[in-house]
Amino acid sequence: MINDLVRTMSPLSRILNLRLWSLFIKEFHQIRRNRRLVILLIIPPTLNIILFGLALNPTFENLRLGVVDDSRTPESRELVSAFTEGLVFKTKAYYASTEDLGQAISRAELDAGLAVPRDFAEKRARHETAEVQLLVDAVNANTATIAGGYAARIIASLNQKIALSQPRAGQPTESTALQPSPPMGDTSNAPSSFLSPNNPSVSLTTNVSVTHATVTPRLTILYNPGLKSAWFITTGMIGLLLVLQGSVVSSASLVREKEIGTVEQLLMTPAESSEIIIAKVAPIFLLLAIDIGLALGVARLVFGVPVRGSLLLFFLAASLCVLCGIGLGMMIATFTRTQQQAQLMGFFTNPPLALLSGATTPIEAMPTWLQPITSVNPVKHFAIISRGILLKGSGVDVLYPQLLALAVIALVMVSVSVWQFRKQLG
Numbered sequence: 001m002i003n004d005l006v007r008t009m010s011p012l013s014r015i016l017n018l019r020l021w022s023l024f025i026k027e028f029h030q031i032r033r034n035r036r037l038v039i040l041l042i043i044p045p046t047l048n049i050i051l052f053g054l055a056l057n058p059t060f061e062n063l064r065l066g067v068v069d070d071s072r073t074p075e076s077r078e079l080v081s082a083f084t085e086g087l088v089f090k091t092k093a094y095y096a097s098t099e100d101l102g103q104a105i106s107r108a109e110l111d112a113g114l115a116v117p118r119d120f121a122e123k124r125a126r127h128e129t130a131e132v133q134l135l136v137d138a139v140n141a142n143t144a145t146i147a148g149g150y151a152a153r154i155i156a157s158l159n160q161k162i163a164l165s166q167p168r169a170g171q172p173t174e175s176t177a178l179q180p181s182p183p184m185g186d187t188s189n190a191p192s193s194f195l196s197p198n199n200p201s202v203s204l205t206t207n208v209s210v211t212h213a214t215v216t217p218r219l220t221i222l223y224n225p226g227l228k229s230a231w232f233i234t235t236g237m238i239g240l241l242l243v244l245q246g247s248v249v250s251s252a253s254l255v256r257e258k259e260i261g262t263v264e265q266l267l268m269t270p271a272e273s274s275e276i277i278i279a280k281v282a283p284i285f286l287l288l289a290i291d292i293g294l295a296l297g298v299a300r301l302v303f304g305v306p307v308r309g310s311l312l313l314f315f316l317a318a319s320l321c322v323l324c325g326i327g328l329g330m331m332i333a334t335f336t337r338t339q340q341q342a343q344l345m346g347f348f349t350n351p352p353l354a355l356l357s358g359a360t361t362p363i364e365a366m367p368t369w370l371q372p373i374t375s376v377n378p379v380k381h382f383a384i385i386s387r388g389i390l391l392k393g394s395g396v397d398v399l400y401p402q403l404l405a406l407a408v409i410a411l412v413m414v415s416v417s418v419w420q421f422r423k424q425l426g
Contacts, residue, residue, distance in 0.1 A: 246325020
């Protein structure tokens with residue numbers, strides 16, 4: 001009777017037969033003996049999430065600011081104080097002339113410079129537009145752009161403060177501007193190369209006017225009230241690490257079988273090629289599934305990333321991401337014979353996966369012609385899913401396009417790699 005029951009459960013018996021189970025045990029023992037592989041599964045994901053979360057910070061603090069205050073009045077000191085009240089700019093030194101200020105920026109001693117003209121207080125007293133000059137070292141274009149944006153917001157805030165403190169002055173219009181301009185004030189001694197187009201610096205003139213604050217914006221920040229950039233980076237890095245880990249571990253494991261000659265020994269056993277492939281892939285998938293919880297735990301404990309959606313949906317999407325990585329690793333293993341060759345081929349696949357994923361930088365910032373190519377990158381879809389689940393609490397009804405795309409990519413990559421690997425076994 002027992003034999004009849006086993007025969008009726010033939011599909012299940014094929015999965016749980018002793019031959020396949022023996023292959024499972026063999027693979028786990030082989031992975032256990034390979035200490036480097038175990039270390040590779042634990043230490044790199046933990047360190048990478050922490051380091052990327054800390055290092056890839058688009059915000060700036062303590063930019064070195066030099067000041068030339070030709071006005072030397074309470075109004076000019078109020079302006080300088082407005083720049084240094086926050087954490088963005090930090091006054092490093094005062095200079096006697098814009099020439100000295102320009103030389104300090106050219107020597108990389110300063111990140112920005114603020115020049116206040118002599119008539120700054122007089123124009124404010126007459127309710128006229130008072131112009132000040134902000135000089136930004138634009139060798140790093142990103143820093144210069146962000147510093148200019150900070151300066152514009154500081155001037156806008158100061159204009160509003162002045163308008164509220166002097167309600168009778170000016171007309172009820174707002175005329176704060178931040179625009180390129182030749183140097184204002186006492187800048188006759190400034191060298192021509194300092195403000196020339198070929199010099200890596202930006203000269204910005206800011207118009208400060210005494211006006212009424214007729215429009216008061218009210219900003220509501222959703223999903224990330226603290227504006228923590230680490231939340232954006234770590235939620236994207238989880239998918240990137242899962243794919244890279246899956247490709248590295250699976251390719252290293254399969255190529256090692258070729259090097260030591262155990263693939264030929266397996267072919268001499270009664271095991272079918274499908275059983276050999278399942279026995280190879282399943283232990284790697286289970287071990288990488290542990291990395292999903294490890295990466296999420298690090299993001300939660302170190303950076304306080306919230307979990308506002310379904311953990312089950314997150315693990316499902318992460319599992320598809322792991323399958324994509326395993327499929328990529330198997331594909332690499334079919335084209336290489338040694339682990340060194342597999343590592344070299346990884347240099348051609350891993351950088352594009354990272355750069356075209358949107359894990360650390362927005363895809364919208366890429367060139368328009370390049371953005372459609374990111375649709376075949378599984379990391380891109382998982383980054384959207386991860387941020388939607390963890391930060392927004394989104395469900396399947398919102399994330400189903402990305403889930404379908406991720407499932408299709410995983411199915412195609414695994415199918416093609418299994419077909420190619422089975423062809424080699426044959």
